[in-house]
Amino acid sequence: MYSFQTQEFKELTNQIKNKYNRVKISDFEYYNKLGEGGFGFVLHCKKKSTGRHYAMKIQTKSGLLECYHDEPSKVLLEKDAFASLQHPFIVNLYYSFQTPSLAIMVLDLADCGDLHTCLANAPNTRLSEDRVRFYIAEIVLALAYLHQRGLIYRDLKPQNVLLNADGH
Numbered sequence: 681m682y683s684f685q686t687q688e689f690k691e692l693t694n695q696i697k698n699k700y701n702r703v704k705i706s707d708f709e710y711y712n713k714l715g716e717g718g719f720g721f722v723l724h725c726k727k728k729s730t731g732r733h734y735a736m737k738i739q740t741k742s743g744l745l746e747c748y749h750d751e752p753s754k755v756l757l758e759k760d761a762f763a764s765l766q767h768p769f770i771v772n773l774y775y776s777f778q779t780p781s782l783a784i785m786v787l788d789l790a791d792c793g794d795l796h797t798c799l800a801n802a803p804n805t806r807l808s809e810d811r812v813r814f815y816i817a818e819i820v821l822a823l824a825y826l827h828q829r830g831l832i833y834r835d836l837k838p839q840n841v842l843l844n845a846d847g848h
Contacts, residue, residue: 703727703775703786708736715839719743724789734774737785744783759785761831769822769848790842799838815841818848 711724720739727734748754762773762785775786792798795815799805807815819841826833 703777705779705784708734708786710736719747725786727786733789733791734786735771735789737787739783741778741781741783755783759783762787764829765825767822767825769818770825771842791845792843794839794843795841796838798843814847 707729708725708727711726714722714724714735716722717739720737720743723736723738725734725736726732744755745752759773759776762771763776766772771788771790773785773787775784777784799807819836823833823836
């Protein structure tokens with residue numbers, strides 16, 4: 681039995697932490713590209729060990745550093761924000777890691793696209809009032825949650841409102 685105060689216990693804890701909490705690019709199978717941004721893209725992937733599907737956001741470090749050259753501390757802001765959030769209407773962060781040239785976040789997979797595509801495919805490019813109220817209510821709840829935590833989301837647009845198979 682281990683005492684929580686011993687050096688042996690601390691070393692064992694670190695060994696377990698380092699072995700089981702590490703992921704790398706080769707831990708995933710890759711499918712299709714889901715989207716593209718200024719200095720990166722998002723892929724549909726599956727973690728080989730669990731079979732669970734995710735969205736993997738891959739950004740170039742050079743692009744991030746170029747964008748935030750005046751304030752390098754902001755490079756980690758998105759990852760840290762995702763890591764601090766747990767809300768049913770906000771994409772969850774499961775893993776984050778890096779390679780020498782890439783910064784990678786593994787997030788919930790929104791398997792039904794986005795609100796922009798939903799609108800484009802709707803009859804007369806319009807949604808019913810009930811459906812609009814439903815989506816607006818969820819967006820307001822997500823924004824209120826962010827604001828309660830001192831975060832402001834400045835990129836709200838239909839392309840960034842992701843939809844799941846369960847309708848949320």
